[in-house]
Amino acid sequence: MDLPFHVASHLDTALRAAGSRLGLTDRGFQPEVRVADPAHGDFQANGALAFAKKEKLHPRALAQQVVDTLEATVRDQFDISLAGPGFINFRLKPATLASWLGQFDSEEHLRSGAATARSGQKWIVDYSSPNTAKQMHVGHLRSAVIGEALCRLLAFSGAHVIRDNHIGDWGTQFGKLIWAYKQAAQKDRDALDHALAREPLEEFERLYKAGNHAAEADAAIMDAARAELVKLQDGDAENRAIWQHINDVSLAAFQQIYDQLGIKFDVTLGESFYNDKVDRIYAELTKIGLAQESDGALVVFHPEHPRFAKQPFIIRKKDGASNYASTDLATVLYRHEHFQIDGAAYVIDFRQSDHMDQLFLTARKWFAATGRKLPQLEHVDFGTVLGEDNKPLKTRSGENIRLRALLDEARERAYQLVSEKSADFPEAERRAIADVVGVASVQYADLSQNRSSDYVFTWDKMISLDGNTAAYLLYAVARIRSIFRKANLDAAQPPVAGATPPETATELALARKLVQFADAVQLATNQLRPHFLCLYLFELAGAYSAFYAADKVIVDDPAVRARRLLLCHRTLIVLETGLHLLGLRTLARM
RNA sequence: GCAGCCGUAGCUCAAUUGGAUAGAGCAUCUGACUACGGAUCAGAAGGUUUGGGGUUCGACUCCCUACGGCUGCGCCA
Known part of the structure; x- marks a missing residue:
């Protein structure tokens, strides 16, 4: 007698069948099978307790009735006993153990046994997602490691998984960086090229710091940096090429880390990819009355929510520029329309919970109002990596650890x-x-x-x-x-x-x-x-x-x-x- | 100020989301046959689950409250 890969589901099915023969299933009987403490058995079914409570029955008598109604094959496979107020305990007989072990005799067979759970589902996992022009540091570790494990788990259970690196490749930092790059090139082109050839990402990081420093000290430089950003956004060929170079260099450096962690992305669709897709978001959200003007910005409030009734979800800044709320909304839509996903897991720091809550809430109302089917959206949050002083892990000098x-x-x-x-x-x-x-x-x-x-x-x-x-x-x-x-x-x-x-x-x-x-x-x-x-x-x-x-x-x-x-x-x-x-x-x- | 998360053995963490006597590892103590790797194994000790109240057959888990910690809160992502 063969057993399925997942023995608990097998028991669940058998108990449901017994429940339905007794007419309990229609009244809401759930077996509640789970792995048991070894002292009690291999698996236990707790469902009789809750059901008896609801129906004002004697739980132990009910449990006994369910056990007596189980099909004979199940009673051949397990030693079954009742305990306590109405727990049903199942212990696999040695021959049943041998049968399962005989069937699942290779990684391939384990895989095919597990792959029925989510077959036909399509999931996108959004993880790692560093900003370009900066080296990855400890703060990026958890998303990458947890995200990759989740990809493999979802794929193992039969889902089609798309690994998406939603990189931060389109922000205000590029104005300062391009400005500093041009300054350095003007000053000593050879030295710059040499430094970029040797340690490209480190050099861009130094340039950004220099640019940031200069811009903070001098308003004229800040304006110049902003001008470089506008040129980039308008598609200026030179700035576009510098930007592309920065991204290429960054991704190459990231991949060296990913190789060690066993990560290979299917797509790298960062913020820049969604840049031309945000106007549609503004139009749709305004049209359905979800978004409104406030202090010159376009925002979404959720009046029924204790916090988001007052705390706005800003989807367009008052200067007209998009931000990560707009691109994240565009991303949800793209994943729905282009990939036709069933679910998306966002492996992102818990500190962004407010943003994710607002994003999901907004997406739910938006999709409902436009007749779209919302995928299952999950914020896979995680805590901070701390040092032994219980503070976020840093180097002795207070820098992020690469x-x-x-x-x-x-x-x-x-x-x-x-x-x-x-x-x-x-x-x-x-x-x-x-x-x-x-x-x-x-x-x-x-x-x-x-x-x-x-x-x-x-x-x-x-x-x-x-x-x-x-x-x-x-x-x-x-x-x-x-x-x-x-x-x-x-x-x-x-x-x-x-x-x-x-x-x-x-x-x-x-x-x-x-x-x-x-x-x-x-x-x-x-x-x-x-x-x-x-x-x-x-x-x-x-x-x-x-x-x-x-x-x-x-x-x-x-x-x-x-x-x-x-x-x-x-x-x-x-x-x-x-x-x-x-x-x-x-x-x-x- | 408002909101979210958290508080479990000396330390670092679990507890299948309301189930049985709250479990592991480190550290401490006691043991292990010349057996295929001792980077191992067996055992002991260690708890008012931050305090107080409540809900029920049953609470670390849910509700209220106090205290303590972390985090977020209009134009960075």
């Missing part, structure tokens, strides 16, 4: 550690391992906690490799691969014929954990919170380590050996699949 420097340091620290732990490995291999461990540690530290809160960035905790860290998980992978290597077996084609169902306490605990992979992925994806998957992988690695310590794998008894090799192999593919879903690379040894 992402490039941060990743360099992570790899270097990992190298020190790998060299200490695996001194016998050749240097080149230690370097390669450290590159993976270092970057993975940074990614995992970010992903493994609830994104909503701030988190404290501590090198020692992150790379110390104890507890819930990337290294602990990578180590578990390396140990499994080591078993296959030592036994001269192919980890991709393990000899598992004749494997018997799990038997010892640690085998059973590991097998149960493996089956729950589906729930962890579903939870992380539906809540758009990768830390649920991290927690699961940590627990899986723990269950494996306990099994490894208790049960020897390479034993003489062929049935025992086959089933333990099977457990090793399934743990390997689930761990690797899970880590890849988070955007981490894995290792054969470390």
Whole structure:
């Protein structure tokens, strides 16, 4: 009897069927299946409690009735018991565990099993989104890391995912920058070209600072910078070329970071792309009466809202220029019309919650008034990366820490550690391992906690490799691969014929954990919170380590050996699949 | 001032959104057979979930209130 990938949904379906045979489903019976505390079972159904309360029934008697009405196959697959006021507990029988493990025997099969959940859906994930002409810093880390994990999770559950880097490539900063560029070129063209050839983005950053400084000190320079901006906006060929060069250089530098984090965007549609699409927004919002003039600007109020009744959503400044509210509205429309998305996830700092709330509220009314179907819009917010002083992480001199420097340091620290732990490995291999461990540690530290809160960035905790860290998980992978290597077996084609169902306490605990992979992925994806998957992988690695310590794998008894090799192999593919879903690379040894 | 988020073990964090005895890791303490990697495993100890009130079969979770912290609030994105 085959089981589907997602065992909890299988139980949910069976319980609904039982409920409907009893005439409960029409009255609103919901099974409420979830993963249970191992002390009680593998899965539990809590729905009888809420339903009995609503219908003034005896909850335990109701639960018993539902259990008695379950189809026979389900009762063959699980040990079922009632507990407490009316919880229904399900424990997978060993043969059922063996059946699931037999079916899901490769990353491809895990993938195809999971891919039914969101097949046919199209999602756009808006993440990273740095400003051009500046280097990326720690403030850009979380959006990139969380966003990429969400892309992979959504794709794994079957959605068509579009990765969109909504870069800030069109702002007032370009006036000052172009002005400073021209000044520098006039002063010493060769020196400028030389500096730009060597460190292009760093040089543009220096030029911007110089321009900003000069403009603040001298109103005439400010006017000159503004004039350069107007020329750029009017399509002046020279300024346009400088602007293009800045963006090219910026994107090339960003890609060096993205390569380390496993990120590749499908589209890079920044603010400049929407520049000519905002007039339509003004016209539509004015026409339906959503937008109004206020102090010379075009704004949207939401009278029913406690804050936004008074706090305006400014969609056109009084000087007539667009801002990010206008381009964000144009972006929603473009994603609807051009990509025809079902959902969009905006992976953006919690400090922009007001803006996102206003954007979504405005879009909802606007789409409703114009008969469009609004996609599911999600603000995937996240907290700040703090230093050990509980303040936003900065360098000692108070500067933002460059992402490039941060990743360099992570790899270097990992190298020190790998060299200490695996001194016998050749240097080149230690370097390669450290590159993976270092970057993975940074990614995992970010992903493994609830994104909503701030988190404290501590090198020692992150790379110390104890507890819930990337290294602990990578180590578990390396140990499994080591078993296959030592036994001269192919980890991709393990000899598992004749494997018997799990038997010892640690085998059973590991097998149960493996089956729950589906729930962890579903939870992380539906809540758009990768830390649920991290927690699961940590627990899986723990269950494996306990099994490894208790049960020897390479034993003489062929049935025992086959089933333990099977457990090793399934743990390997689930761990690797899970880590890849988070955007981490894995290792054969470390 | 108005609004949003938050406050859980000494420290860093969980708790499937109202479910069973609030769980992990670090740090501390006690143990582990020459077994495939000890970057490991088994165990102990650690809590009035910031204080107070309320809602109900049941509250870290929802409501009210006080205190403490972070954040946002008309033309930067």
